[in-house]
Amino acid sequence: MVKKKNTPDTTRTEGKGGGKGLFGSLKETLTNERTAYVTGLLVCLFVIYAGLAFLSFFFTGSADQSEIENVPLSDLVINQGSVENWTGVRGAVLADLFMNRWFGISSFMILVFFGTLGARLMRLTRVSLLKRFLFCAAALVWGSVFFAFAFRAGYEDSFIYLGGRHGYVISNLLTGNIGIPGVVLLLTGSFLVIAVCTSRRTVPFLQRLLSFAWLGGLFRRTAKASDSISRPKKKGEEKDKEDEGEGETPAEPSDAAADDDAEKGYIYKDNEGFEITVPRDEEEYTPPAEPADFAEPEEQQPFPPNPSADDEEPFDETELGEYDPKLDLSNFRNPNIDLLKKYDVGEHQIDIEEQNANQRKIKQTLENFNISISSIKATVGPTITLYEVVPDVGVRISKIRNLEDDIALNLSALGIRIIAPMPGKGTIGIEVPNKDPQIVSMQSILASRRFQETKFDLPVALGKTITNEIFIFDLCKMPHLLVAGATGQGKSVGLNAIITSLLYKKHPSELKFVLVDPKMVEFSIYSEIERHYLAKLPDSDKAIITDFTKVIHTLNSLCIEMDDRYDLLMKAHTRNIKEYNDKFRSRRLNPEKGHRYMQYIVVIIDEFGDLIMTAGKEIELPIARIAQKARAVGIHMVIATQRPSTNIITGTIKANFPARIAFRVSSMIDSRTILDSPGANQLIGRGDLLFSQGSEMTRVQCAFIDTPEVEQVSAYIGEQAGFATAHLLPEYTAEGDGDKSNTVDMSDLDPLFADSARLLVIQQQGSTSLIQRKFSIGYNRAGRLMDQLEKAGIVGPFEGSKARQVLIQDEHTLEQKLAAING
Template identity: 50%
Template sequence: MPPKGNQFRSNSFKDESKPRQGSVKGERERSIKPRLDLPSFDLQNGRLIKIVGLFFLILSIFFFIAFTAYLFTWQEDQSYVSHANGGWHNLFKTQQELIDNGVKDPIVDNWMGKLGALLSDQFIYQWFGVASYIFVGIFVIIGYRFLFKVRLLSLSKTLAYSLFCIIFFSVAIGFVHGMISDYPHFLEGEFGYWSNRLLDAQIGQAGTGCLLVFAGLTVLIIAYNIDFKLPERKTKGGLMPSAMSDGVIPEPVDLEDEIPSEPFEWQKGNRARFEPVVDKPADTELLQQNIINHKPVVAADPVEVESIVPHTASHNTVLQNNILHEPIILTPEPLINDREPAESEDQEEIPLTLEIEETRPQAELPIEQETPKTANELVEKFGAFDPKLDLSGYKYPPIDLLENYGSNKISVDAGELEANKNKIVETLNHYNIEIDKIKATIGPTVTLYEIIPAPGVRISKIKNLEDDIALSLAALGIRIIAPMPGKGTIGIEVPNQHPEMVSMRSVLNSEKFQNTTMDLPIALGKTISNEVFIADLAKMPHLLVAGATGQGKSVGINAILVSLLYKRHPAELKFVLVDPKKVELTLFRKIERHFLAKLPDEADAIITDTKKVINTLNSLCIEMDQRYDLLKDAQVRNLKEYNAKFVNRKLNPNDGHRFLPFIVLIVDEFADLMMTAGKEVETPIARLAQLARAIGIHLVIATQRPSVNIITGTIKANFPARLAFRVLSKIDSRTILDSGGADQLIGRGDMLLAMGSDLIRLQCAFVDTPEVELVSDFIGNQRGYSTAMLLPEYVGEGEASSSAKEYDPDDRDAMFEDAARLIVLHQQGSTSLIQRKLKLGYNRAGRIIDQLEAAGIVGPFEGSKAREVLYPDEYSLERYLEELQKPRD
């Protein structure tokens, strides 16, 4: 299979002016000029990588020769490299100019010429002394990796350990220089020299020595996890003194119990080297020696190391061979000794076998593995991450806070049922429609009569008799379902004369709600067959609610909120409440520190001002984009998979990852927002409805007026789940449900739920205002978070200009310059980028981005897009930052 990317063509000049004889295209192709295909020096085809690798290898050779020559010629070249005589300014000067500047010997003795002398003086004399040779090793590792595509050592660990070694050896040599000053000053460099002078003045020479010993041992512990154990004394027979004194012979040792949770401690910084971490009982000493001799062990079934890291000696491990690209499969034999140890009997070596899928010389198989602290090890040591731990004492609201309205028993007079049946049959007979069978299903407010018409009766004929049947029954809200989905019947819904109220307590206390495993269960009420109906808001994934005034719409929203409060912990769920009426959702203000989310610096978590609603919706769009970035980094597709990975400690919080709660946006009166804001509200709502389901942001939007100018086609297309209370016209019913029926409802919580092609009639569970207040008080009186969840800061166009006028250079953030360099380096003016890379909070990152805009480094806010970066490279930025510093000096 040919490699991807741009490749050299076989002929750089492709002569297309000579077609084959008899070709029809010949005459047209004669005018085409030869085309020159130049090689593309991009990162994909590897040419640039190879050039960089070759450069680093040559650079390492240059530095090594220059440094070595400097050790012999530094005194002769001191006049040339001295700062007093020009230093680096002498590089391009002639001999006469050097003599005029006071250079005694203008001819350089360094083997690598003037540049070698200046570089050596800079690195060795002025910086780190002979510790600068470590730079040669760094360049070799980088160059070898890029040129030959062979990984000697991890680059990140190499750079980290090299930086420590450079500093440590420079200071250590300077420390020795302080006691023995018989050798030149260049061995430790000016960094080591002045560092020792400073440490000597602060903690003395003895303190400096102790500090160096501590630093060296600390790095050895970090890198190799060395153990500090006193040698254990053994008697002649090999038993412990305590065992001998008690006269007890130790039992056989089971190695499966002795091996800790981390059987292999990988030697960081070393290629293909590992040592097992096993306690050393006396009777397993020979076995320990076998393993330390690196006889490989393992297993029949290969398992990828990246996904599963072994925790016990019986786990499987696959070590990938980078050269042959074939897995080496290693399998341990049982490490159990079930024989009694004897004093005179040597312990047998346990055979260790190596199985390779294809026979290759063992010398060609370098084993490479670097195992960081894995998620399974962290879970085993600390347990799974518990998002509820911050509020571990949180108590869910008890069911006793809710009232039990009614008897919860449906009692319909048998005479009423018989009378309704007779009237339906009589009305149909008037129009020569015969019925084979009729049955009734009694609900809390409506009774469903299912009829099976005689063969040959047209369904449309019965459907057209809806008003006639309503007249004969003298009932309000007759609804005919012809045919009923999934049944060979025609349904006629007739309201009961004495409807039964469905209490919220009876629904929440049902076994169906208590045992549900839904992510966001909402108890909407009871169906026409008197069954509790529970829906999952996370699967809907958004809900559009419509209904005329006084038909139960606000009660339905309260039922949704109370259902979620009874089922979810504050760490798992947050509400964004928008209440243009200013009175409907005020009862939930008491749970602000538990369940609500708001914009930074906002006093009230329940949004009533239209301008703040726009900012909140755009802030949710920013939160949505940030969450998708986190899902992309975690390589998952939805919120559930992401949180499962985070709980199992497979995601690092230092990389910006965090536990993501569900966010439910509830808008109580959407028509008022559309009338006052229009497109400013519709655009973010449409974005959230289209994209936000996968990252756990769900919308519940309610309106009294479901007209086409309020519920636009864009919004309607992204709300497959719609809940309709009674509306005033068939047009409104078709607007919200795409079908009639909502105008035939009887009100007082009677509603139709459309989910896909299903249309379900429900009686909404009733929860009164005092009940909502009791639930809010119970939650609000508990210990909560310090503040509501803060959404990402959103600054409108007008606010951005005013903040720019108030910019004060003296009040600039301490991380201003770091953030500016970060923004220019990535060419992305994003607040979330500053948060992740500099590990800052929402508010501080937002203030820094405002200061960067005021300073002219990034452009103005452009909605959900990243700001424009006004400086193309770091060089121009540094010059600008220097100019900003001048007025302050």
């Protein structure tokens, strides 16, 4: 027996695939580049043919009208020589159909649309077909009605109907209903609507036209011209103007211009007009020489011993002179600049060949994509060179922005960033990393005249911009700062730069730090300045906080301090800490009524993400309170994280931290989380950062300060006389402390009591943090659960750093225990 072939199966499979392949092949045919090009070419050829037919109609339409009117097309084809239209019988019929019977002259808009369609299929243009269709349709209808209305008088005597029959029917209908003035207004209004929707320049033009400001300029020019004609010129004036003209001919730069160029920096120009600007480094500040012998200051009585006891009387002891808060540490000296390392960078050397090669490659890349530019110039910074490109008229900015990866590929750069357009300039910026970046030392930043003479209340010198300018901001005006970046991109160095800047400018009596260091190693080098600059809770052994439970207590203590300060501001009738301290220094506030000099408090939290994951809302809520209200009373926050995700940097945090520093991150999503815009993912690392405040964004190379330099600064401060102890914050009693800490009420068990007991018995580990992580609760609630479990005999007592011992070994015994407790 012959075996049957599997023809049906094959046929079924092929038919199934063929059905699917039919639509797939049709789609592939329509989207195929070659097919699309051929289709577009045929459409363009038809447009040219129809255009010739329409154009010929103006010259031959009168003769052809009698030949083609009421004659079948088949008869016309037989008598091909009977028409004079350049495109033959079919062209004559087509032209008569569109030009006379339909839309008239505005029928050319149909050819415009189909011409755009053909060019789009041939990939000659990227014009939006929908926008072009809407424009052509509106212009077709409007033009038909307009020409019919404007030339309605000669309709019967002419062989060509300029508006077509469509236009004449609508025109007569409108004229009969709203009259001639109504039709004029309707056509004018519709024309303006079409113009506004078509071009963005229409609205500004109409605003200038309807404001009649051009009439005033016309009158002024007319009056000026008449004055110049009526008033003869004096000989002296003519001679002076001739001398001025002769002086301007050589184009010799003046001394002022030369000074401006010198301040701007070195400028190199080549024969092709490419300009390279190398900004000068800022001048180093030389402090005035201090006298050799320091006179011992007189002992100052801060306030009179017997102040006025009458509450209603205003307190005024200005005759004693101003109160100086620095007297307690009158011999304290801020750190010396020599403690910081000075890198031998020397003069800002640049590689002209590198700059010329980069600008040629940028030009070539843009030209490869049919983008022409009129000029390009470069500004060389310490680590980044900014190329400012001026595109030709008509070049879309988005085309250049989309070529970011192509430009980076041709330049062989680590990554480039395109700023299109640059704020305040008519250029497009392309930031390219230098092949030989320079170190921006903290010594050069703090020794600059700009930092030494700054009048900011809390000046933070962060580094240098692309134009080699020292970048300094006032933390009081921020008022809080969010720092984020991936591991190893310079975040810790940036925090050290912030702290060091403040240590070099502020006296210990004016500034206190609250340092939170969950990693336990970042801020430990500042332990030596505890009695000078640090603040802590009264019951804390160390000022640098490493335990997250202490973090919660410290933040809540700062909230208490904030509320106390607001009470003092209210009593003093002042609005902020600056006004309050000025009033206190002038001795117009009575210390016996609780008034005191307020120091600025800067809270710096490292690894904020770890704290949020551990404590959650118990950390976020006090931070939100401080961020919302504490600006006026001199409490400012700087929080840093290496995990810029939305569950760490929540909407509450972002809303209250308008100033942000972003070091390099791994993805655009992280950049948008920090800055609300891309850009941080295109940085090159090693201290390269973006500083954002509101809508402004500045690229800065963070100043480098090494750990030995920080240690020397801390040692220098620690060797000087300080206060008796660190600044003590208000006491804070946590929820669950006090009376409940000694007695546990077993009648009011937590809803998670049974689940927590089962968890600890299964894991055989009596850990509070385990309960926190498993049930996503705060430390206080987890601590109360642990106290209840201890009271119930499920876990043992507290054993210091060790986990508690679990007293029940199996779940069966635990269930019996729970049943006894509930029963």
